[in-house]
Amino acid sequence: MKVIDTTLGVDLSDPKSIESYWNDELIKALYFGPKKVSANTRDAALTSPAFAQSLARLQTLAASHSLVSCCSELMDGFVRDTGHSLGNGTLYLVLGCATTTIYTVEVEGSSVSVLCVESLGGSTQTLELYLAHEFTHFARKDLLDKDIFESCIGERLVTEGIADSYSADVVPGQTTATYCIVDESTVSWVKTHYDELETRIRTTLETTELMETLFYMFARIDFPVRTSYVFGYLAVRRYLQDQGLQTKDILGIDWRHVLCVSRGRGR
Numbered sequence: 097m098k099v100i101d102t103t104l105g106v107d108l109s110d111p112k113s114i115e116s117y118w119n120d121e122l123i124k125a126l127y128f129g130p131k132k133v134s135a136n137t138r139d140a141a142l143t144s145p146a147f148a149q150s151l152a153r154l155q156t157l158a159a160s161h162s163l164v165s166c167c168s169e170l171m172d173g174f175v176r177d178t179g180h181s182l183g184n185g186t187l188y189l190v191l192g193c194a195t196t197t198i199y200t201v202e203v204e205g206s207s208v209s210v211l212c213v214e215s216l217g218g219s220t221q222t223l224e225l226y227l228a229h230e231f232t233h234f235a236r237k238d239l240l241d242k243d244i245f246e247s248c249i250g251e252r253l254v255t256e257g258i259a260d261s262y263s264a265d266v267v268p269g270q271t272t273a274t275y276c277i278v279d280e281s282t283v284s285w286v287k288t289h290y291d292e293l294e295t296r297i298r299t300t301l302e303t304t305e306l307m308e309t310l311f312y313m314f315a316r317i318d319f320p321v322r323t324s325y326v327f328g329y330l331a332v333r334r335y336l337q338d339q340g341l342q343t344k345d346i347l348g349i350d351w352r353h354v355l356c357v358s359r360g361r362g363r
């Protein structure tokens with residue numbers, strides 16, 4: 097896997113340097129375009145004390161670690177752990193405006209991963225957690241050879257559930273909220289409403305009908321956003337426990353096995 101750090105040469109303590117970096121066509125194609133980040137969000141980040149703080153933490157991290165080598169070493173570790181080799185994937189390290197963490201995007205016809213380095217909070221453990229998540233997407237896409245994100249809700253739930261579950265395997269001892277990148281309140285909401293949610297989505301699993309509602313970070317809905325990540329995670333964890341398996345054993349599993357086993361079980 098190729099890791100490309102687009103932030104090299106950017107002076108993180110100089111807003112002008114960051115601004116000109118953000119005007120680069122590559123950064124627009126990797127981040128601003130696909131993530132629909134507005135000019136307002138950009139400008140607000142440059143004057144936000146919280147954003148400045150995350151940059152300071154990032155500078156400390158980058159001073160003691162080469163992010164590119166860290167990413168390569170972690171990915172190599174996942175390859176050894178799972179026995180699944182990585183193809184010709186590319187991971188871009190990008191400085192975003194603190195709107196997201198790690199994601200896959202189509203650029204010029206090929207699918208690449210993008211990690212927003214300001215989201216790491218200066219922590220190599222967070223880096224490991226995010227990369228473990230993304231690694232499973234590479235492996236699953238490779239094993240199934242299909243669109244694991246947009247084909248249907250059932251596929252997406254299990255794809256993301258496997259990703260968060262593998263994060264939990266490689267960085268144990270954290271909370272479900274940490275693995276699913278949500279607030280604690282979202283986790284308790286899903287635990288309380290698990291059956292209700294299951295009933296609501298049961299007949300739509302083979303479709304993309306609820307894709308935006310369930311997965312889009314800023315969806316306007318009557319329940320917490322990103323509930324689907326928690327739902328998928330809980331379904332996968334339960335399946336693994338029932339079957340006596342580890343996440344690395346089911347990287348390419350048919351999503352129907354996971355959701356049918358968990359169906360109607362309640363909490």
Ligand SMILES: [Zn+2]
Nearest residue numbers: 229233256259
């Ligand atoms: Zn994901």
